[in-house]
Amino acid sequence: MVLKDILSKEKKAAFMLGNEAIVRGALEADVKVVAFYPGAPTSEVLDTFSDALSNFDYQMEITTNEKVALEVCAGAAFAGVRSLTAMKSVGTNVASDTLFVLGYTGVKGGLVIVMADDPHAHSSQSEQDGRFFGPNAYIPMLEPSSPQEAKDMVKKAFEISERHRVPVIIRTVTRVNHQSGIVQIGELNRGEFKKVKWKELNEEYTTLGEVARRKKLKMLERTAKLAEEFDQSEFNFTKQADSDVGIVTSSVSYLHVLEALRMLKLQNKVNLLKLGTTYPLPKNTIKNFIKNLKKVVVVEELSPYLEKELCGIAKEANPDLAIFGKKTGDFSEAWEYNPNVAAKGIASALGLEYTVTEAMVEEAKKFKETIPARYPTFCAGCPHRGTFVALNQALKIQVAKGQEHYFSNDIGCYSMWIYPPISRGDSSLCMGASVGVANGLSHVIEERAVAVVGDSTFFHAAIPALVNAVHNGNKFTMLILDNSVTAMTGQQYNPSTEFTAGGRQGKKISIEGICKAIGVEFVEVVDSYDVKGNVEVFRKALDYDGLAVVVCRRECALYGDRNKRRRGEKIVPFYVDKDVCKRPYVCLRTFYCPAYELDEDRQPRISPELCDGCSVCSRLCPIQSVKRTEVKA
Amino acid sequence: MSLNIFICGVGGQGLVLLTTVIGNACAKSGIKVVTGEMYGLSQRSGAVSVHLRIGKDAFSPLIPYGEADILLSLEAIETLRYLEYLKKDGIVLMNKRIMHPPIETSKLITEKDSKYVTVEDIVYKLKEWTQNIAVVDALTLAKESGNARTENTVFLGCLSALDAFKVKEKDIRESISEAVPKKTIEQNLKAFDLGKQSAHGSLCTLVPCRPLP
Numbered sequence: 022m023v024l025k026d027i028l029s030k031e032k033k034a035a036f037m038l039g040n041e042a043i044v045r046g047a048l049e050a051d052v053k054v055v056a057f058y059p060g061a062p063t064s065e066v067l068d069t070f071s072d073a074l075s076n077f078d079y080q081m082e083i084t085t086n087e088k089v090a091l092e093v094c095a096g097a098a099f100a101g102v103r104s105l106t107a108m109k110s111v112g113t114n115v116a117s118d119t120l121f122v123l124g125y126t127g128v129k130g131g132l133v134i135v136m137a138d139d140p141h142a143h144s145s146q147s148e149q150d151g152r153f154f155g156p157n158a159y160i161p162m163l164e165p166s167s168p169q170e171a172k173d174m175v176k177k178a179f180e181i182s183e184r185h186r187v188p189v190i191i192r193t194v195t196r197v198n199h200q201s202g203i204v205q206i207g208e209l210n211r212g213e214f215k216k217v218k219w220k221e222l223n224e225e226y227t228t229l230g231e232v233a234r235r236k237k238l239k240m241l242e243r244t245a246k247l248a249e250e251f252d253q254s255e256f257n258f259t260k261q262a263d264s265d266v267g268i269v270t271s272s273v274s275y276l277h278v279l280e281a282l283r284m285l286k287l288q289n290k291v292n293l294l295k296l297g298t299t300y301p302l303p304k305n306t307i308k309n310f311i312k313n314l315k316k317v318v319v320v321e322e323l324s325p326y327l328e329k330e331l332c333g334i335a336k337e338a339n340p341d342l343a344i345f346g347k348k349t350g351d352f353s354e355a356w357e358y359n360p361n362v363a364a365k366g367i368a369s370a371l372g373l374e375y376t377v378t379e380a381m382v383e384e385a386k387k388f389k390e391t392i393p394a395r396y397p398t399f400c401a402g403c404p405h406r407g408t409f410v411a412l413n414q415a416l417k418i419q420v421a422k423g424q425e426h427y428f429s430n431d432i433g434c435y436s437m438w439i440y441p442p443i444s445r446g447d448s449s450l451c452m453g454a455s456v457g458v459a460n461g462l463s464h465v466i467e468e469r470a471v472a473v474v475g476d477s478t479f480f481h482a483a484i485p486a487l488v489n490a491v492h493n494g495n496k497f498t499m500l501i502l503d504n505s506v507t508a509m510t511g512q513q514y515n516p517s518t519e520f521t522a523g524g525r526q527g528k529k530i531s532i533e534g535i536c537k538a539i540g541v542e543f544v545e546v547v548d549s550y551d552v553k554g555n556v557e558v559f560r561k562a563l564d565y566d567g568l569a570v571v572v573c574r575r576e577c578a579l580y581g582d583r584n585k586r587r588r589g590e591k592i593v594p595f596y597v598d599k600d601v602c603k604r605p606y607v608c609l610r611t612f613y614c615p616a617y618e619l620d621e622d623r624q625p626r627i628s629p630e631l632c633d634g635c636s637v638c639s640r641l642c643p644i645q646s647v648k649r650t651e652v653k654a
Numbered sequence: 655m656s657l658n659i660f661i662c663g664v665g666g667q668g669l670v671l672l673t674t675v676i677g678n679a680c681a682k683s684g685i686k687v688v689t690g691e692m693y694g695l696s697q698r699s700g701a702v703s704v705h706l707r708i709g710k711d712a713f714s715p716l717i718p719y720g721e722a723d724i725l726l727s728l729e730a731i732e733t734l735r736y737l738e739y740l741k742k743d744g745i746v747l748m749n750k751r752i753m754h755p756p757i758e759t760s761k762l763i764t765e766k767d768s769k770y771v772t773v774e775d776i777v778y779k780l781k782e783w784t785q786n787i788a789v790v791d792a793l794t795l796a797k798e799s800g801n802a803r804t805e806n807t808v809f810l811g812c813l814s815a816l817d818a819f820k821v822k823e824k825d826i827r828e829s830i831s832e833a834v835p836k837k838t839i840e841q842n843l844k845a846f847d848l849g850k851q852s853a854h855g856s857l858c859t860l861v862p863c864r865p866l867p
């Protein structure tokens with residue numbers, strides 16, 4: 022996509038990422054308030070809205086977490102203004118407290134929640150199946166399979182939301198968010214942003230006890246109406262064939278099924294039901310589809326959500342129907358699907374031959390075994406590398422003195438510390454949990470707990486656990502890695518940046534200020550690049566008989582580079598002076614900067630294309646063989 | 655028939671930009687295209703891959719195993735990581751550049767007789783899968799264009815030489831100009847031309863190409 026297409030006033034065909042199509046759909050629906058906390062695979066929704074902000078009059082916030090984002094949108098929707106938020110699967114857990122009540126209170130303006138699951142845990146800590154949020158919170162849910170559908174469904178979701186006065190979830194998976202394709206974009210008729218007079222709306226959004234009980238009944242009525250309406254929805258469609266076999270599918274699995282049918286030469290030979298409204302399900306549509314069939318294969322990733330519902334519906338509509346899916350062992354609840362998985366499952370359900378590609382995959386494995394793994398690692402110039410090298414040295418000194426440790430990691434670029442060649446970490450759960458867990462550990466283990474969080478994670482979910490630690494007198498060491506941005510998801514702004522959505526001025530919030538205000542007595546601020554100096558600070562923080570916080574500060578290298586390029590500043594690489602280098606390999610052994618490799622003489626060499634010029638390796642070399650390239654003025 | 659291209663490389667090499675440029679050009683040429691992109695995390699230096707599928711009968715964003723016509727690798731080692739996608743005797747279009755992962759280098763300093771993987775090793779192994787291997791010195795060509803970061807556009811030039819790549823050159827050029835940073839348009843167009851020319855020396859000896867004008 023190019024921004025031009027997002028802004029385009031005319032109808033046309035454009036190449037768009039699923040996430041960009043979501044943005045375009047919302048803009049066509051005249052969305053007026055958007056709020057997000059970033060998280061793969063939805064981050065480009067945030068990024069695109071941020072890039073486009075100066076061209077429109079919508080209000081945008083990059084919030085501290087998903088719950089706040091949803092509440093920002095709810096506030097707007099209560100006042101009748103259209104709003105949208107997007108979050109990754111696990112972000113919905115954070116927002117769910119609010120999500121569940123919104124089912125009760127309802128909304129006035131359209132409120133659309135994009136919830137992106139991540140089968141295969143490509144960039145998440147779990148393979149959570151968020152479809153259960155729909156029925157659990159009585160919130161309708163649409164599932165697109167492609168960027169085009171994503172755009173159309175988002176637009177339609179605003180209408181549904183307003184007609185039924187309920188938020189609507191657009192449930193995607195990574196392969197929809199990160200799928201690109203040709204999208205027919207529609208007209209862009211934007212209304213003017215106007216403030217609303219709350220008193221004139223005569224609305225209320227409360228729920229508790231008696232009120233909740235009353236609203237629950239209304240919620241059930243609403244859901245029944247939605248189910249009827251969804252029986253007419255264009256998002257559910259069938260492809261009929263002269264056969265007593267059918268396939269039921271939804272989301273990206275639909276596209277894998279189409280491909281699988283081609284591969285199995287079954288195109289137009291089986292019936293197909295593609296479901297787009299997966300809560301509430303269009304019961305009559307499903308009944309009609311299965312009525313005259315003998316066999317149905319259900320193809321869906323993760324849990325047997327559709328399969329279970331289908332079993333229930335079949336009991337009434339066609340009790341003899343044979344249903345194939347996860348219960349029959351033709352498909353797995355684990356990992357994402359692809360055309361081959363779909364083909365294999367369908368073939369096994371229908372008793373067809375399908376073996377060809379397995380041999381190929383086996384053969385390809387042999388080649389993979391001959392090459393080194395490429396684990397994600399800190400970028401060249403990353404401040405976290407410096408922090409961890411210093412921390413490791415400090416821990417080593419402490420161990421020699423008899424102090425041992427529990428390393429409580431968290432979610433961010435610094436999570437990569439668990440990967441080789443420097444694998445380390447006793448636990449790493451979900452955002453902010455490192456600090457919560459350290460509280461518990463401090464009561465029960467003899468070792469010193471060390472918790473690590475990034476700036477974004479600190480604001481998102483770590484502050485309550487830190488307050489808890491101070492209040493209860495829990496003793497551990499906490500490092501807050503302040504690299505100015507939410508780096509792992511694409512360097513978005515957060516309260517530690519002086520900017521906010523669209524590059525507008527935002528108020529930067531002092532992390533050490535918060536820690537001191539809470540009452541943490543040991544608070545130090547260091548430069549992450551000063552590896553040698555930091556060893557001593559970390560050691561003190563480990564020795565401290567109480568809660569010790571060290572804020573390690575230095576801008577994320579990718580974010581810094583982008584700023585430098587924008588300002589026209591050159592990045593000056595370092596090089597290893599071959600005449601000086603005696604190959605002690607301190608640089609490589611302790612630092613593992615990806616700009617390093619060995620040359621023909623097995624001397625370290627720095628790739629000038631990869632070096633970020635951070636200087637840290639040069640400060641570590643015991644014989645000063647790493648030097649900055651001379652630049653001619 | 656669809657043209658399936660599996661693209662792989664290392665974070666920071668501009669795979670996503672390359673995909674965007676091709677996709678936009680397809681949109682301009684009125685050709686159906688679908689892609690599945692795997693960015694990995696946002697850091698540089700992890701493995702990155704894109705499934706690119708051009709043509710009417712491609713449905714899934716993921717190429718089925720053994721159906722990629724071309725395996726395009728912006729980094730040589732990565733080529734061997736995804737062979738299950740490539741047709742037997744499909745085309746490998748591979749960068750000469752190797753970026754050794756830190757884990758490989760750390761092995762070298764601990765094990766005296768351990769050696770780096772070389773481009774020759776990789777080509778030798780690849781020959782068990784396919785004979786159609788074109789190696790491109792993209793970094794040199796990129797530098798020649800005035801910007802070392804245009805390796806991705808060099809490869810776009812190579813692709814554009816292919817007969818099977820039906821996207822109009824005019825649309826590709828336009829798409830480059832729209833997608834890359836303004837200051838680098840000239841350099842990217844030059845990298846594109848250099849890539850196209852280089853294909854005629856290597857890639858085009860393996861597969862049918864459009865004649866050079």
Ligand SMILES: Cc1ncc(C[n+]2csc(CCOP(=O)(O)OP(=O)(O)O)c2C)c(N)n1
Pocket residue numbers: 058059060061109111112113115145146432433434435452474475476477478479502504506507508509510577
């Ligand atoms: C609840 C939740 N929301 C979003 C994410 C996605 N996510 C992964 S890491 C990360 C933030 C990392 O930022 P920070 O803590 O500042 O560390 P950095 O990556 O900058 O080092 C986010 C938002 C998540 N894993 N969980």
Ligand code: SF4
Pocket residue numbers: 398399400401402403404405434504508509577578579580696697698
């Ligand atoms: S994105 Fe930034 S914080 Fe993350 S590894 Fe790269 S430099 Fe470090």
Ligand code: SF4
Pocket residue numbers: 401402594595614615616617627631632633634635636637638639
């Ligand atoms: S100066 Fe050294 S540590 Fe920093 S990026 Fe360059 S090679 Fe890596």
